[in-house]
Amino acid sequence: MTAPAPPDERNVLAGLSTLDRFLPVWIGLAMAAGLLLGRLVPGLDAALDAVKIGEISLPIALGLLLMMYPVLAKVRYDRLGTVTGDRRLLISSLVLNWVLGPALMFALAWILLPDLPEYRTGLIIVGLARCIAMVLIWNDLACGDREAAAVLVALNSIFQVVAFGALGWFYLQVLPGWLGLAQDALSVSAWDIASYVLIFLGVPLAAGYASRRLGERTRGREWYESRFLPRVGPLALYGLLFTIVILFALQGGTITSQPGDVARIALPLLAYFALMWGGSFLLGRAIGLPYDRTTTLAFTAAGNNFELAIAVAVGVFGVTSGQALAGVVGPLIEVPVLVALVYASLAARRLFTARATAEEPARA
Template sequence: MTKDVTDTVMPRQARPASVTAQLSVLDRSLPLWIFLAMALGLGLGRLFPELATVIDAIQVGGVSLPIAVGLLWMMYPVLAKVKFEKLPAAASNGRLLVTSLVLNWVIGPALMFALAWLLLPDHPAYRTGVIIVGLARCIAMVLIWNMLACGNNEYAAVLVALNSVFQIVMFTVLGYVYLSLVPGWLGGEATVLDISMWQIAKNVLIFLGIPLVAGFLSRLILGHAKGTEWYDTQFIPRLGPTAIIGLLFTIVVMFSLKGDVILSLPLDVLRIAAPLLLYFGIMFFVAFGISYLLGFPYAETATLSFTAASNNFELAIAVAVGVFGIASGEALAAVVGPLVEVPVLIGLVYVSLWLGRVFYGRKGTGPAVPDAAA
């Protein structure tokens, strides 16, 4: 008999009778709150056009400070939940690591390249921006999607770290392959992606390194001072919900920054959104199917699926703006990336939970079972 997926979250005898009854209003209606955050961001950008200029001007070392605050706020609670003592065991799972690398660095970029050329043959600038989104692999929001889908937090932390290291090395290499080499073979115009490894490493160190170290120190210091039981049963349940607030804050900031563009160029945004929408969906289902066929448990399958389908939008935007300029079509396409990714991935959280019930016999009723269980 297939093991109930919620058994990997908490023992059956300790599981609450009603999971949804324990969820906060924010957790139960997360898709609604996300769409309201999008609408609020668009409204603020429309009502106060100067707001985007003010927010965009608040930068430190070329990194948008408001977006950085939102992302760090969002990632810290998730990484603070990680049981770091389990990371060596997670990192020793060679099959899972290799599967993730193939999905992220072979299948993902190739799929995005194919979709961009298929659906944007007459818009080389938009096509280039979409391809850049495909080259920037998961690092931030994937931890939220993984948590909501009852994925394995420890494996997610390992895979994000692994892909971040590969990102430093492979981003410029794949940028040359998919923006210069292959387009030349297809008779298109070659694009030179002039970006240093340090620029990529800086992005990784900020958006993964800071919350990772903060989460590790929190568990080390507070767990030692108050005890791991207090940390897991008292501190984390109070800290965890703030990750969703950080996510909503980030969404409001992103949509307020580009609300004018979205509303003034709706057809262009739809053209850009088409390959992105297909990409996120296809990558998720391909990863889920491969993971299931390889015999991974639900938690690991969910983690592989969301790390494969997610992207590092901050890096993609930074590269597009830095190389092509803030007003370029490449920058617009990179900005549309997270605007499509957020609603699609939250939808895929529910798809993942449904697939878990169908293929793994999961009987959980809500997307935030781990939080409720805690």
């Protein structure tokens, strides 16, 4: 018997709500609104930046928590064991995120920005900050494996606390010294990294887990998934749009006043996202992962934790530094590129459908 084919891109897109279907339009408008607000409203960036605890912006934290909670509330936590037992997925993710990703960004930054040391350092910091937040949105929109995304994001968060400082020292001081290149310094404590992870991942993860446990226990799984989740689901995209507006309002003046520098920073970022996502997607298919886990592997490898990168760059080098500008340009490029890759991922589902169809006679 031939297994039923998964829905193709047109069927998936037709089933989306109006908000989801026109997501690129809403994101484009949010980016434009943030840039215009930052450019046209005097003192808005300073006012927004002042609302923070330590180096953590409270408006951005609010947007991220609002964005991540509904996605984590959808996770079937009783299925996580099927993910932790998938060694192909876990090993591939660790290698892509903590070996290839930082090395690729280091190489692209030095090749494409050899004359701009501040921007180069900022991009290397972006490459070290592996995604633990917004990737959940892209994975969900591309019909990736939610349980796998939760596990890989948690794994990245642990490695982020342990490895971020050491990798910063290696890529900014040790490796450049070995290669005879200019060296820089990065001083950031493990506690600072742990606080970002706790806020941006720990809080919404705990809330999502508690929602599912309490909702299923008191009202049942059918009510939870058919009544509760549809009500809270739109909050994820509202939080995403709010976060984008705040991010671009904070740096609207800087971005619009330095278009040439933004273009120079954008080039290695574009190459990075294309290579990481495309290579990870091909790797997932080559090692036999199904579409949903291949998609999760690709998005968790390509995304970066720009909130952490910006906070570290601002804390170490200052809010007006080139390193901070490189961190800010990160989401400017990442958001539209990864939205486009959501559609590319949905279109690529037919590759897995064709493989499943071809393998069915052999199994029979």
